[in-house]
Amino acid sequence: MSGASARRSLQRRYTAAAIAAGLMSAAFALNGALLHAAPATTLDDYGQLEDPALQARYEHITQDLRCLVCQNESIADSNVELASDLRRQVREMLVAGKSDDAIFAFMTDRYGEFVRFRPPLEPKTLLIWGAPFIMLLLGGAIIYRVVRQRSRLPLDDEPS
């Protein structure tokens, strides 16, 4: 193979690679655009609330309420019928001018604290909220002890 043809073949390969890369990034971009184009819909056919402030509160509240059928999904994400009924409830209470606290109270009165993904900080939820810090302290104490003990050991890996 002559030097020129080798160069050309290499060039062709680069071109092919560039086209492929271009196509791929275009596909990604398109994909991204499509994903973003899909509206952050509710699963219901009510459409969005007219007042954007109410809509924002609606989204925040429904994301903080647990769907009790699927238990690890919020009612904003779940498409089971109960979640849909609870979304309707939240929506109606918002339109009726109820406060966020009143809506959460309505739900916990019926379903218990478990219905909230972020339970309020209260004496009885202290352990839940405090557990990460307790774990951190415990882990820190263990590391501290181990390091101190190790640092007292004679250095045996130094060149003599």
Next chain:
Amino acid sequence: MWKFILPFAAFIALAVLFAFGLNPHRDIHALPSPLIGKPAPLFKLTDVEDPARIVSNADLKGQVYVLNVWGTWCVACRQEHEALLAISQQRVVPIIGLDYMDERPKAKQWLDQLGNPYMAVAFDTDGRTAIDWGVYGAPETFLVDGSGRVLFKFISPMTPEVWEHEFLPRIAAARRGGA
């Protein structure tokens, strides 16, 4: 000394945790109802078989009753139906049905074919009564006393054993309490 006590204490703590947490008889999806001890939510719905007839638990004031939440879509409800029929034969307390997320013709067919253990069946058209009662599935069975307070909630298919051990003693106690 601590070298022995600490791991042993940790072992005991884990063992207790597992004994509780891994207990196969514990239904991890069953949630305690915040309604226990509180006044039962009132409902006024139509009869599942006759839309012109009103079914309301306000009419039951002064007596102990059972509210059973069911639906024709619910397999476990079919499973418990036999037990409900037997319980209704005992005539200890009235059983009120709450038909949830259902369609009238299907419910009617169900009652015609399998038998009707209920004094009346309320048809919860849009699930609002179920929300008031904190229902999140079916079957769920509530026990309400004469003063209209919720005494107990059972989540799972009813069985003769559950009826005998969980419901009958509570019904007897409620009646002794003058309710």
